[in-house]
Amino acid sequence: MERIYFDNAATTPLDKEVADAMYQVMIHEFGNPSSTHTEGRNVRTIIEECRRSIAKLINCSPGEVFFTSGGTEADNMAIRKTVETYDIKNIITSEIEHHAVLHTIEELTKNGDVKLHFVKLTSNGHVNYDDLELILQNNPNALVSLMHANNEIGNLLDAELVGNLCEKYQAFFHSDTVQTIGHYPIDVQKLKVHFIACAAHKFHGPKGVGFIYISSNAKIHPFVTGGAQERNMRGGTENLYGIVGLTKAIENAYANLEKEMTHISSLKNYMIEQLKSNINGIIFNGDAEGNSLYTVLNASFPPSSIGEMLLFKLDIAGVSVSGGSACSSGSEVGSHVLSALKTDRNRAAVRFSFAKQNTKSEVDKVLAILVEMLNKSK
Numbered sequence: 001m002e003r004i005y006f007d008n009a010a011t012t013p014l015d016k017e018v019a020d021a022m023y024q025v026m027i028h029e030f031g032n033p034s035s036t037h038t039e040g041r042n043v044r045t046i047i048e049e050c051r052r053s054i055a056k057l058i059n060c061s062p063g064e065v066f067f068t069s070g071g072t073e074a075d076n077m078a079i080r081k082t083v084e085t086y087d088i089k090n091i092i093t094s095e096i097e098h099h100a101v102l103h104t105i106e107e108l109t110k111n112g113d114v115k116l117h118f119v120k121l122t123s124n125g126h127v128n129y130d131d132l133e134l135i136l137q138n139n140p141n142a143l144v145s146l147m148h149a150n151n152e153i154g155n156l157l158d159a160e161l162v163g164n165l166c167e168k169y170q171a172f173f174h175s176d177t178v179q180t181i182g183h184y185p186i187d188v189q190k191l192k193v194h195f196i197a198c199a200a201h202k203f204h205g206p207k208g209v210g211f212i213y214i215s216s217n218a219k220i221h222p223f224v225t226g227g228a229q230e231r232n233m234r235g236g237t238e239n240l241y242g243i244v245g246l247t248k249a250i251e252n253a254y255a256n257l258e259k260e261m262t263h264i265s266s267l268k269n270y271m272i273e274q275l276k277s278n279i280n281g282i283i284f285n286g287d288a289e290g291n292s293l294y295t296v297l298n299a300s301f302p303p304s305s306i307g308e309m310l311l312f313k314l315d316i317a318g319v320s321v322s323g324g325s326a327c328s329s330g331s332e333v334g335s336h337v338l339s340a341l342k343t344d345r346n347r348a349a350v351r352f353s354f355a356k357q358n359t360k361s362e363v364d365k366v367l368a369i370l371v372e373m374l375n376k377s378k
């Protein structure tokens with residue numbers, strides 16, 4: 001049975017071209033980039049070329065790009081080190097951030113020295129920008145951490161607006177861009193961000209590598225001590241193969257951006273249309289048909305006897321998706337995002353997330369499987 005993979009917001013398949021680029025350095029380069037001899041210098045040159053290429057794509061200087069193990073580390077670095085370096089007393093975020101942000105902030109604010117402010121959300125999960133401004137007005141010099149696109153429901157942030165507000169109230173602005181890098185043009189000058197986070201595996205690169213952009217206006221303390229790597233910010237011998245893979249993947253993503261955007265958006269729109277016309281009572285979570293990431297579609301199915309078994313049954317039928325419904329109070333299992341949006345707990349929610357390898361015929365097959373399952377459960 002050929003499987004259908006609609007869980008690309010969790011991770012994407014590695015591109016062959018990316019794997020080839022990694023393999024070439026694996027077999028031809030082994031030097032330690034900190035060594036001063038030829039082997040070391042060759043590897044240093046490769047890493048610095050990668051940094052330059054990434055910097056060009058997001059419009060910053062190479063000295064503002066720091067390689068990390070991925071999105072979680074970048075989020076931790078931005079938040080923890082800004083709070084520490086600048087003695088931040090107020091952090092503003094939302095209840096629907098990724099746990100890499102949310103759990104980090106909760107830990108930093110749990111003893112009350114740093115205050116946590118949750119910005120209000122609109123009924124479909126967008127940030128209430130008036131409320132954000134109000135909180136900023138009352139708490140200048142804060143740290144704002146708001147994700148560029150929500151990984152569960154796809155809602156997009158008006159990051160330029162948030163950047164301007166942060167500038168007005170002298171706040172630091174961190175945006176988790178893990179779901180948007182490689183999928184939208186990102187210009188850090190336009191967004192006026194101090195930090196963004198990237199994970200290569202979200203755009204057909206390898207897992208365990210990414211980067212953080214740190215604006216030269218934010219001089220935060222080192223995150224990992226013990227080595228002078230990454231301009232003293234993250235000690236430890238660099239992940240050469242990962243960095244090469246990340247760079248190849250991001251270069252490919254931006255070289256083919258328009259074509260892939262058009263293709264993937266059309267799949268999402270087709271899935272919305274088909275779900276609406278074939279499944280009575282389907283609801284889309286977030287702002288699926290509005291200001292939303294074109295790779296993600298989150299749908300709540302009408303209550304049925306399948307309930308939470310839907311994901312499991314889809315897996316057995318050869319379809320990989322993710323989801324979950326709103327958590328019941330005190331439960332760790334459901335989705336904190338859907339809980340914050342107060343979606344109906346009796347409806348199973350499914351996140352379909354698409355990438356360039358997906359096809360319209362896969363959407364048709366998934367639809368047919370869903371319709372059959374739901375009909376049987378009536």
Ligand SMILES: Cc1ncc(COP(=O)(O)O)c(C=O)c1O
Nearest residue numbers: 070071072098100151176178199
């Ligand atoms: C929005 C968001 N932030 C952070 C992460 C974590 O990234 P990584 O898996 O590279 O640590 C993810 C990935 O699941 C994500 O979707």
